[in-house]
Amino acid sequence: MRNQSIIMLAIAIVVGLAAVFLANTYLGRVEQAQTQGIQGTRKVAVARVSIDFGTQITADKVRLIDWPMDSVPAGAFHSIEQLLPMGKARVALRPILTDEPILRPKLAGEGGRATISAVLKPDMRAAAVRVNDVAGVAGFVLPGDVVDVLVTRTPTDLTGNSGQITDVLLQKVRVIAIDQDANANGDKPVIGKTATLEVSQLDSQKLALAQQVGTLSLVLRTVAGEPNPVVETVSVEDLRDGAFVGGYNRPQPAAFRSAGPAPVRAREPRAPRAAAPPAGNRVEVIRGTQDKSYEVGRYAGF
Numbered sequence: 001m002r003n004q005s006i007i008m009l010a011i012a013i014v015v016g017l018a019a020v021f022l023a024n025t026y027l028g029r030v031e032q033a034q035t036q037g038i039q040g041t042r043k044v045a046v047a048r049v050s051i052d053f054g055t056q057i058t059a060d061k062v063r064l065i066d067w068p069m070d071s072v073p074a075g076a077f078h079s080i081e082q083l084l085p086m087g088k089a090r091v092a093l094r095p096i097l098t099d100e101p102i103l104r105p106k107l108a109g110e111g112g113r114a115t116i117s118a119v120l121k122p123d124m125r126a127a128a129v130r131v132n133d134v135a136g137v138a139g140f141v142l143p144g145d146v147v148d149v150l151v152t153r154t155p156t157d158l159t160g161n162s163g164q165i166t167d168v169l170l171q172k173v174r175v176i177a178i179d180q181d182a183n184a185n186g187d188k189p190v191i192g193k194t195a196t197l198e199v200s201q202l203d204s205q206k207l208a209l210a211q212q213v214g215t216l217s218l219v220l221r222t223v224a225g226e227p228n229p230v231v232e233t234v235s236v237e238d239l240r241d242g243a244f245v246g247g248y249n250r251p252q253p254a255a256f257r258s259a260g261p262a263p264v265r266a267r268e269p270r271a272p273r274a275a276a277p278p279a280g281n282r283v284e285v286i287r288g289t290q291d292k293s294y295e296v297g298r299y300a301g302f
Helices: 003-037 201-213
Strands: 039-045 062-068 125-130 146-151 165-178 196-200 216-222 281-287 290-296
Touching: 039 201, 146 201, 165 201, 165 216, 196 201, 201 216
Parallel strands: none
Antiparallel strands: 039 062, 125 196, 146 165, 146 216, 165 196, 281 290
16 A cells, blocks of 8 residues: 555656656746747837827837837838937827837927928929818818819910800819818818919919919819820810800900911922024015015025
8 A cells, every 4th residue: 555655656746757847948948939029029109199280299108018129111210219219209290090000100209390381292282272261172171181272263365255164173182281280180171262282393383373264163072093195174165964065266366467478378389481493584675775585495404
């Protein structure tokens, strides 16, 4: 009986030692995997809360998380001190969602402020146009939307007749601000008096001129749509349901007519004249003060 107890005790000790060994091996592998995982990551600053356009970024709105080394986004910050050097606050130029990485292109300079010029593309301009509740689609045009710009004007032809027409001035233009609001996260209609559009330099000149000669209207369109390569001019004659005359003949102002002389038409070449037959032999006879010519026939050899 005593021998059996000793054998059972020995077996229990061996099993316990085996269990301890296996547990230590497993925990060691887990710790090693965790260590390798931490070594393969890097701290990245992300937004603790949603940050709107123009919001000042402070330390309480930011937190650091471990990010895989092979997918760290360009322009990321890796510490609070790097993001906010010497306690200086930055300002968001674009909306930043919760847990979204805070990147340099989305921020103003150190201690800077939010500006429209910072969100423009290098070759684009910000042009402001006057709008009202109708031209601004009743306030449903918000920053970040895409619109077409129409111009309604009254041209005058050479005879003094006039009639209103509407042309498509610009297509697929991005709205970057309504009045002083440039927050693209807004979802409620706001009736503004000014819309700031992102256009090229030439298109900004067109907008400035169009505001002087007519009235501008904004037409909301889908972002995925492509500009129409063929646009039409709508005149008063087209204001019937389903009717479109088309082919509007744009009057040419007198200022654009050429003041130079009328073009000279090229002369038509004349038909060549038939050669006159050779004159025969003539003999002139003088009698006193009178003379008279006689034609003499042609003979062979003469």
